Amino acid sequence: MTEHKRVDPRAIRSKKMLKNAVFSLLADNVEISQLTVQKIANRAELNRATFYLHYEDINDLLRQIVHEIFDDLSMKVEPLLQMKSNNELEQLVTFLNYFYEYRKVFAVLVEHKGFKNHLTNLLRNTIEKRRTARNLDPAKEVVSVDIIAASLLGIIMWWIKDGSQYSPEYIAGQITLMYKRRYVTG
Amino acid sequence: MTEHKRVDPRAIRSKKMLKNAVFSLLADNVEISQLTVQKIANRAELNRATFYLHYEDINDLLRQIVHEIFDDLSMKVEPLLQMKSNNELEQLVTFLNYFYEYRKVFAVLVEHKGFKNHLTNLLRNTIEKRRTARNLDPAKEVVSVDIIAASLLGIIMWWIKDGSQYSPEYIAGQITLMYKRRYVTG
DNA sequence: TATTTTATTGACACTCTGTCTAAAAAGCAA
DNA sequence: TTGCTTTTTAGACAGAGTGTCAATAAAATA
Structure with a gap:
């Protein structure tokens, strides 16, 4: 080490x-x-x-900055996935709170190429680990991880850029509601 | 005129x-x-x-290009909202087909600032009109238009950039499934 | 045809890039 | 401390791009 x-x-x-x-x-x-x-x-x-x-150039510097931030973020998210919680909403709130800390930097860095990739990876990883934890038959998971991750990415990016007046609790509530409700395409 | x-x-x-x-x-x-x-x-x-x-500068030119494309897109989407269809999936497929036409240009123009704004507006508008058409009590619509629009934006942007091998039918199916299934946050 | 508008050309001062050399400054090790 | 190594600085360089300008050429219009 x-x-x-x-x-x-x-x-x-x-x-x-x-x-x-x-x-x-x-x-x-x-x-x-x-x-x-x-x-x-x-x-x-x-x-x-x-x-x-x-x-090398400005992109190189930005790449390293983004990388370091996501290293930190990933480390914080990790223990959240380990613990077996029966309150998924609470877990989600904790998750979103980590983003909330960084919201000002993120609101700008989101323009950088690597940012979306890192965030997508983090989301995909989180989703997959939770699916494993729930021990469900993968065949029953009809909605692909890509789609869920993309959807969450969209919500988080909107939240960071244009909706930072909303609390992590509110966003977590909306996300939970959205996936629970029978809501048909708009 | x-x-x-x-x-x-x-x-x-x-x-x-x-x-x-x-x-x-x-x-x-x-x-x-x-x-x-x-x-x-x-x-x-x-x-x-x-x-x-x-x-004025390159951004000015790009702004006008994006504006013209979305004018065209909005015009095409309009009649879709007027007609009373009982097949919402079919409507969604038609909607996504319009994006599919533009997917190559969009994959690049998506980097431009104005693009996301235009697309968000189009989505918000579409969602609101469908809510009105369904004639539901607004109080019952617990998930905000912002969240739904942001979510769809995320999915469409992923589709255009990294998932263009998927057909509009597949994406429409995933979207419908996602909002119908009881899916809890990942 | 005469007039107006648009397009071209070449030039201007400006900013930024990426690289380089020589010299100064700071760290390291004996 | 002394000497060696590495980093930082200063200044210069060619190259590319920006936005503007004036004079001229070309095209459209009335």
């Missing part, structure tokens, strides 16, 4: 400053499409050349 | 050539983020300055 690749503290510091610069810029309502290496380096108070010592 | 602003045929021709150039570039697998005014003007065999006579 503990790889003893000693990394130069200057490199660690620079990478951290560049990442923080991105968050700082996004907090200032700079859109992702308007990010430039110049702006990031300036905000980080580092030379532009230093950026290129650590990242 | 027929506004008699006669538009110079050269302007019409140029705008059409610029739009076609975008489609041509997208067909050559040029990503939206890699579009430049230079490339578009070259492909259209027009001068770069001509571009700026008709559009």
